[in-house]
Amino acid sequence: MTISNLIKIYQKLINIKLVKKEEIQMNNTTLKLSTQTVRRLNKFISLASVSLAALLFVAPAYAEDFWFGGRLKAGNGVFYDRLDDTSGQGPAQFILELQAEWSPNDNVTVIGDVWLRGDRFYDLDDGEFRAPAFQNFTSPQSAFLDRFSMSTSSDGSYLFPDPFGASGKEQELLDDFDDEILRELSVRFTNDEGTLAVKVGKFQRGWGQADGLRLLDILNAQDLRQRTLLADTDEIRIPAWTIAVTAEISNDVSLELIYIPEVRHSEFVINNPTPNSQTSGGAFGFPFPRIIEGQTGFGMPLLGAHLTEREVEDWKNEEVGARLKFDAFGGEATLNVFYGYQDLPVVVNTGSTLHVGSFINDPAASVANVPLGLPTTIGAIHAPGQYVDFLQSLAGGTAAPGDFPLIPFGCLDILNPGAGGFPCSVTADFELDYTERQKTVGFSFTRDMSEWKFGPKNVSPVLRLEVAHELDKAFNRLVIEDPFIPGLFAKGTPALIGTKADTVTHRDQTSILIGFDYNMWLSGWKNQRSSIFVTSQFFNIKTKDHKNLMFQAPYALLDVEENQQYFTQTYTFGLRNDNVILDGLAVWDLSKDGFAYRQRVTFSAMGNKLIPRIEIGTFDGDTEEGLLALYKDSDYVEFSLTYQF
Secondary structure, eight states, X not given: OOHHHHHHHHHHHHTSOOOOSSEEEETTEEEEOOHHHHHHHHHHHHHHHHHHHHHHHHTTTXXXXXXXXXXXXXXXXXXXXXXXXXXXXXXXXXXXXXEEEEEEETTEEEEEEEEEEEETHHXXXXXXXXXXXXXXXXXXXXXXXXXXXXXXXXXXXXXXXXXXXXXXXXXXXXXXXXXXXXXXXXXXXXXXXXXXXXXXXEEOOOXXXXXXXXXXXXXXXXXXXXXXXXSOHHHHBXXXXXXXXXXXXXXXXXXXXXXXXXXXXOBOOEEOXXXXXXXXXXXXXXXXXXXXXXXXXXXXXTEEEEEEEEOOOTTSSOEEXXXXXXXXXXXXXXXXXXXXXXXXXXXXXXXXXXXXXXXSOOGGGOSEEEEEOHHHHHHHHHSTTHHHHHHHHHHTTOOOSTTOOOOSSXXXXXXOGGGOOBOEEEEEEEEEEOOOEEEEEEXXXXXXXXXXXXXXXXXXXXXXXXXXXXXXXXXXXXXXXXXXXXXXXXXXXXXXXXXXXXXXXXXXXXXXXXXXXXXXXXXXXXXXXXXXXXXXXXXXXXXXXXXXXXXXXXXXXXXXXXXXEEEEEEEEEEETTTTEEEEEEEEEETTTXXXXXXXXXXXOBTTTTEEEEEEEEEEESOTTTOSGGGGTTOOEEEEEXXXXX
C-alpha cells in the first residue's frame, strides 16, 4: 500500500463525525445505540484517527521502515441445534483491525494494533435463542422434583412463562465484545548485539504449546464470550499493560522477566434471568447458577441468584513471571514461574433478599424486599427443616428459624396454594471473587525425535511436553458440614451458602501435557502433494485431596476428579497450492464424556487479500456432567469474508 493511499484512508477517517446522539441514521432507518455503545464507537474513531495520524506523519520520512496493514472481517452464521430443536440466527462476528509497525532504527520497534469487534447475533436474533438457565418451578411436577428445564433467550428473557428479563438494550451493536479496542501499543528496545530486549506497553505474551486447553499459557486472561475453546488463542487472550525483559545469558540460555501492573480476569457471559442482574445471554454463556437442594439433587423452588464481581483494584496490585529457556537433551526446554491472580472466580455468598409479592425474584413487582444478612441466609438453608420449612414458615406469616424478620403479610405456600397469601421468592447474593492468588511453576520441553522415522515419507515426529504445578489453588467446596446439625452435610448449591472460610478451600493441582506433531503422508494417496500436519495431545490434571471439590461454581455443580483427562487432535491440510486450507480441532473430555469439534475450510483469492471461510462448530455430552456439554445446544455454521491489506 502506497503512502498516497494511506493519506486517502486517513482523510476519510478524519471526515467521520463523532456520534453525538444515541442514534445513527442509516438508509432512512434509525439504528438505536446505547450510551455505552456511542461512547465506545467514539473512542474507537478517535483512537484510530489519532494513531493513524501519528504514524502517517512519520511514514514519509521513514517509508522503508514503516509497515501498515489491517483487515475487515464480516461473518454470519446459523445455530442448527438449539434447545427447541430449531435453527436460527447464529454467530455474526465482525472485526475491523488496523495495524502498524515502525522501526526508526535497528534498536527500536513501535507496534500499534487497534480493533473493533462485535457480534451481530445479539441484534439479529431478536431474543429468540434459547440457552439453559435454572429449574422451572412452574412445572406440572412437584416443585421439589423438578430439575433444570428452565431456559432463557439471548436477551436474558425467561421463556416460560416469560415474566421478566432484559429488554435487549444491553445487547445492541458493539456492546458485548468491543471493550478491548487497543490490542497492542508497545515499544521494543534492543541493544546492538541483540542479546537484551525490553518491551513496554499493552500487548499479549503467549507461553506454552497446548491446543484447545492451556497449561502454561497463563500470562493473559481469556475472553470466553465467543466459542470458548474453539476460538483462536491469539484472539481470545486479553492484552494487558506489561513490561517484558529478555536477556541472552549464553548462546543456548535466555531469561525472560514479566511484570504486569494491570490485573485482568477472564471474561464470560451468564444466561441470568434474575431481574436487575447483569444479563448477557447467548449461545456460549454459562447457564444460570443451578439452584439445587443438595440432599435430593432436585430444585429449590423460588430461589434465584444475583451475581456481582469482587475484583482486584486496578493498578494497585501486580503479577510477575519469569521463564528460563535453554537447550537440553537435544531439544529446547523452559522453566516457568508465575505469581498472579486466578482468571476464573470462586463464589462467596454475602446474604440474600426476600421478595414479598413476586414468585420470580423481581424486586420491582414486590410489595416488600427484605434484606437477609449472611447469618440469616445460612439459617434458612441449613437450619432444621432447611429451606422447605423456611418457605412454609413465611406462608404462615412468621419466619423461622432463628432471627428471621417477621413477615406480617404471609407468603403463598407452594405446597398448599389454596391457603392464599402473597407470592414470595428468595434471591441469594453471590460474589464472583477474583482476588485469589495464582502461584504456578512449570516446565516445557520440545524435541525433534529424529530417531523415530516412519510413514511413506519416513518422517520423524516432534515431541512436546508441558508440566504446570499450581500451589494452593482456590476451589469451592461441593460438600460442607451443616452448621446446625452435627453429622449432616450440605451438597451442591447449599454448600455455597456459608462463610468464605467454610465454602472455599485450597488444593495443589498438577497438569501434564504430552503430545506429538507429525507431518503425515497417506499411504497409497499418489496425488497428495503436501503433508497433513497433525498434532495429538493428551492432558492429565491431578488434584490433591480432590474429594468434595466443585469444578467451577456456580455453573457446573460437578465434582473434581483425582485425574481429569482430555485429548485434543488438530490437523491442517492445504489443497490447490494452499489456496484451500482444511483445518480441524477436536477436544475430548475423557473424564466427563464431553466432546467439541471445529472444522474450517478457508479459501484464498486476490493474492490472499480476500479470504472466504466456512466454519462449523459442534458440542456434545451430558449437560449435568461436563463443561463441554454446557454448549451442546449451540452447534453452529458460520460463513465469513475477510479482506486484509
